[in-house]
Amino acid sequence: MLTFEEKIDIIKEFNQLEMKEISLGRVNFHYEESLYDKTNVVYHLHPNGNGFVYAAELDDYPTDERGMVNIRDFEADELRNIVNEAIESLSSTPAEKNPILEEWMNDDDHSLVLLREDDGYNVYADEDLEGTFNSYREAANFLEEEGFRRI
Template sequence: MLSFEEKIAVIEEFEELEKKNVSLGRVNFHFEESLYDKKNVVYHLHPNGNGFVYAGEMEGYPVDDRGMVNIRDFDAKELHAIVREAIDSLASTPAEKDPVLEEWMNDYDQLLILMREEDGYNVYAGENLEGTFNSYEEAADFLEQEGFKQD
């Protein structure tokens, strides 16, 4: 297990993070450029080595109900990787994390394009917007009801 000082040294390698001292000797590291309400990347790093990294916008980590991963037993390489991923996840829109660009065709060879943009899904006929949807399922359902199939 890395010491408190060693964890601080790894985290301070990320110039985009701002160190904030909190109660009981704990430290938070904020990412002010976050595209989300969440700005804490490292939360309550304690002198005993315990602490958390926000992974709520990431996949592949066991998170608690706040989206946090306990980093107590992380080595330097693991800590560096999760902090980098956390920053990147807070700096990317959902469309950048999981892009969608699909062509849908009907029996009359008409083409519609389904794209994920920002936090929704848009359907285009050429440059014209045909519809905006909250989920992929809603957009696909619309296209299927209109007689389109994914190409």
């Protein structure tokens, strides 16, 4: 297990994080350039080695109800990886994290494109916007009701 000081040194390798001292000798590391309200990447890193990293958007880590992973027993490479992935998750829009670009066709061989963009899901006929939707399901329902199917 890494010591508190070793964890601090590793996390300080990420220049985009800002260390903030809090109570009981604990520290937090914030990512002020986050695209989201969430800026706290490392939470309550304690001198006993306990601490948490925000990983709610990451698939490879079991998180608690707050989206945090306990890093008490992490080795150096594991800590670097999760901190890097946490920063990336706060640096990417939903469209960048999970891009969608689909072509839909009707029986008359007209095609529309369904594209995930930052503000939702948009349907285009060439460069013309045909509709904007809050969810994939809403966009797909619209296309199906209009007689289109995904190809």
